Amino acid sequence: MSSPTGPDGGIVLGEVRTGLIRHARSFTESEATRLLTLVHGKTARYTDYPRPVVISPESLTGLDCPLPTARGRNVRGVGTAVSGAVLNGGRVLQSYARTTLVPGTHGRRHNWSHYLARPGIVESLKRLDADDVAAGFAGQGRGRPGIDLGAVAARTMASVQASRALDGDPPVNAAVVSWRWALVRAAPGSRAPVRLTVVDDHTRLLLLNSDEHDTDDVMGLILDFALHDWLLSTVEDVVARADLESEASDRALRRLRPVLVHLLHHWMPAARVGDDLLPVFEALDRARGLSRRWDNAVRRIRDRFRLAEIQSVAAATAESRALRLKVEELLVRPGRGSALPEGIRRVGSGEDR
Amino acid sequence: MIRPEVEVEVETATPRVERVPRSHLSLELGHLYMEDFAGGPEVLKRHFAAVKPWHDFLMAQHKGLRVSTCFLVDEYFSQLSGPADLIPDLLSAAAEAGLSIDYVARESACAVIDQVSPAKLLLDSIVPVPAQGSDGSVPPPQYSGWLTNSEHGIGHRGISEAMAPAAAWTPPRENGARAHSISMDVELWDKKDGALQWSCAHLSAVWQLLRLGLLRHEGKAVVEPEDWTGGALPSEWADLPAVIRLPRPGAPRQRHRPSFAAYRTLTILETRFSSVEQAVRLILEQTSIDPLVAAQADEQARAEGVELPPETVRRISHVFTDRS
Numbered sequence: 001m002s003s004p005t006g007p008d009g010g011i012v013l014g015e016v017r018t019g020l021i022r023h024a025r026s027f028t029e030s031e032a033t034r035l036l037t038l039v040h041g042k043t044a045r046y047t048d049y050p051r052p053v054v055i056s057p058e059s060l061t062g063l064d065c066p067l068p069t070a071r072g073r074n075v076r077g078v079g080t081a082v083s084g085a086v087l088n089g090g091r092v093l094q095s096y097a098r099t100t101l102v103p104g105t106h107g108r109r110h111n112w113s114h115y116l117a118r119p120g121i122v123e124s125l126k127r128l129d130a131d132d133v134a135a136g137f138a139g140q141g142r143g144r145p146g147i148d149l150g151a152v153a154a155r156t157m158a159s160v161q162a163s164r165a166l167d168g169d170p171p172v173n174a175a176v177v178s179w180r181w182a183l184v185r186a187a188p189g190s191r192a193p194v195r196l197t198v199v200d201d202h203t204r205l206l207l208l209n210s211d212e213h214d215t216d217d218v219m220g221l222i223l224d225f226a227l228h229d230w231l232l233s234t235v236e237d238v239v240a241r242a243d244l245e246s247e248a249s250d251r252a253l254r255r256l257r258p259v260l261v262h263l264l265h266h267w268m269p270a271a272r273v274g275d276d277l278l279p280v281f282e283a284l285d286r287a288r289g290l291s292r293r294w295d296n297a298v299r300r301i302r303d304r305f306r307l308a309e310i311q312s313v314a315a316a317t318a319e320s321r322a323l324r325l326k327v328e329e330l331l332v333r334p335g336r337g338s339a340l341p342e343g344i345r346r347v348g349s350g351e352d353r
Numbered sequence: 354m355i356r357p358e359v360e361v362e363v364e365t366a367t368p369r370v371e372r373v374p375r376s377h378l379s380l381e382l383g384h385l386y387m388e389d390f391a392g393g394p395e396v397l398k399r400h401f402a403a404v405k406p407w408h409d410f411l412m413a414q415h416k417g418l419r420v421s422t423c424f425l426v427d428e429y430f431s432q433l434s435g436p437a438d439l440i441p442d443l444l445s446a447a448a449e450a451g452l453s454i455d456y457v458a459r460e461s462a463c464a465v466i467d468q469v470s471p472a473k474l475l476l477d478s479i480v481p482v483p484a485q486g487s488d489g490s491v492p493p494p495q496y497s498g499w500l501t502n503s504e505h506g507i508g509h510r511g512i513s514e515a516m517a518p519a520a521a522w523t524p525p526r527e528n529g530a531r532a533h534s535i536s537m538d539v540e541l542w543d544k545k546d547g548a549l550q551w552s553c554a555h556l557s558a559v560w561q562l563l564r565l566g567l568l569r570h571e572g573k574a575v576v577e578p579e580d581w582t583g584g585a586l587p588s589e590w591a592d593l594p595a596v597i598r599l600p601r602p603g604a605p606r607q608r609h610r611p612s613f614a615a616y617r618t619l620t621i622l623e624t625r626f627s628s629v630e631q632a633v634r635l636i637l638e639q640t641s642i643d644p645l646v647a648a649q650a651d652e653q654a655r656a657e658g659v660e661l662p663p664e665t666v667r668r669i670s671h672v673f674t675d676r677s
Contacts, residue, residue, distance in 0.1 A: 040473050041469070041473070041569065042571065043571050043572075045367070057368075061489055061493065062480055062483030062487060062493060063483055063487055064483045064485050064486065064528075065485075065487060065489075078529075080480065080641075097489070109529045111529065111666075112482040112639055113637070113639075113667070116638075116642075117664045119644055146488060147488055147489055151488075151490040152489045
């Protein structure tokens with residue numbers, strides 16, 4: 001569903017939520033397609049390149065409320081938001097809601113069928129100040145609250161997570177991270193600033209200015225970035241909780257193992273981002289230190305396993321050396337008592353019969 | 354070396370929808386309840402005689418355009434007689450009035466066609482009109498079989514507490530009302546002996562969408578008319594295809610009949626059906642059409658120079674008339 005944006009100051013608002021599917025193992029392609037067929041008669045779509053993704057059909061939610069604004073203006077908007085879900089690699093679930101704001105024409109609400117013929121578009125009943133609304137939605141210190149796309153995205157995710165196909169037993173405890181974003185059409189040729197605000201562990205705000213990009217492409221960029229941001233946060237969190245510095249090696253490994261098995265291979269930044277938006281992705285990546293922190297976290301995990309491996313080899317070597325000494329001692333002085341070390345039997349002692 | 358351009362397309366990555374051929378207008382030649390048929394051929398003759406002048410007027414209006422005529426047999430709620438008895442009567446009564454029916458459909462097909470339920474497809478496409486203040490935080494009302502155009506006051510709910518002091522009554526308010534409200538509640542389905550039963554209004558809304566060619570199940574059109582060449586008709590409705598295409602007297606080839614689906618529909622009805630049709634409009638006003646299907650119809654219309662209103666409900670019209 002591609003949302004057209006008017007040349008006269010259209011804005012796109014959106015929210016993406018990312019979390020782990022509440023299931024012990026990854027979903028296969030056909031299971032995931034069934035799971036994400038959220039609308040009767042519309043099959044979820046699947047693509048496996050560059051990484052496997054299942055995309056649900058989209059739904060609409062009716063809206064009639066004041067628009068968010070940083071300066072506290074009172075502008076009513078009427079229309080619909082589009083929402084849907086995406087399952088990455090049968091494992092990482094994302095839900096989204098978005099709407100494109102355009103200036104209305106009459107200053108009053110039309111019949112509802114008018115809005116349903118323009119899915120994913122909210123028309124403002126008064127003049128629309130793009131920057132003010134974008135800042136009110138995805139800027140720091142929100143002014144007047146308005147369209148709650150987070151609630152729509154949260155409901156979409158909850159409806160998937162409530163499916164009976166899920167066993168409710170995810171291998172890793174992972175938080176849900178939300179990205180609230182606004183895309184403002186900047187004047188052609190103007191420098192396109194991107195403002196990212198990390199509010200807390202669970203919330204990021206992103207303001208994009210762009211003069212040319214297609215809404216679907218920007219949406220793809222944000223889904224991709226949110227996925228990798230979530231992977232990094234989740235892995236860093238597990239590493240922090242695994243207490244890598246402790247000597248109790250088993251416990252750390254037990255905590256790290258699910259990360260190794262279930263999460264690391266999903267990392268493939270910008271895999272679904274087009275060439276023209278790649279610079280935006282890379283700039284965000286640099287600003288968040290995403291790739292560098294990821295490499296570091298992965299190295300720490302692999303090093304910890306390597307260390308455990310060396311330790312266990314060393315321990316096994318030491319054990320076998322001790323055992324050999326014991327056996328040699330018995331062979332040199334046979335007949336001294338019948339007590340042999342556990343696991344060693346005297347040949348022909350008749351114990352087998 | 355020239356850099357090769359490679360385009361990879363994964364089949365299921367892009368959704369596809371089947372295209373349906375469309376006439377300019379789908380003209381429905383009236384509607385009768387099953388009981389009306391019990392009145393015998395006289396009732397049918399009177400019916401078509403009343404429809405005929407409107408038909409002629411509309412045909413003159415659409416000169417040179419593709420107009421298909423259709424008739425929906427209401428056998429969902431009761432089945433007094435089978436197709437073998439009813440359809441020949443219907444066709445001869447129409448012929449006597451100088452009308453020809455291109456397509457006969459059965460109403461139960463709006464509920465189920467093979468494994469697909471068009472009624473369920475419609476139900477899942479409904480996006481209820483939001484009350485003022487809906488910002489997305491509260492889920493849309495789970496219509497338990499009902500769809501409304503309004504917000505209802507306390508009085509609406511408090512009926513059960515008959516002896517309680519009267520709560521302040523608040524009037525219903527139509528969502529998006531102009532100055533004053535016209536509130537309507539429409540029942541979409543109920544349960545009869547534990548089985549789901551679709552309402553007449555809901556099935557009629559499906560009927561409109563089928564005629565507009567706007568319903569798809571997993572991308573495929575849900576109804577494909579089947580030819581009936583004049584052979585024996587089955588005695589059971591269940592054995593009759595959802596929509597049959599009838600031979601037009603004197604027309605050499607079946608294939609040249611105008612398509613069942615059309616850009617617009619027009620339905621000639623007696624005034625006793627007006628409330629059902631108002632309910633149909635209320636449902637269609639809150640129905641979202643798959644954007645791919647909508648775009649396809651749009652494109653088809655543009656290619657033929659047909660102007661198509663973007664709102665589904667504006668593509669359907671009615672003539673309400675009573676027998677003179």
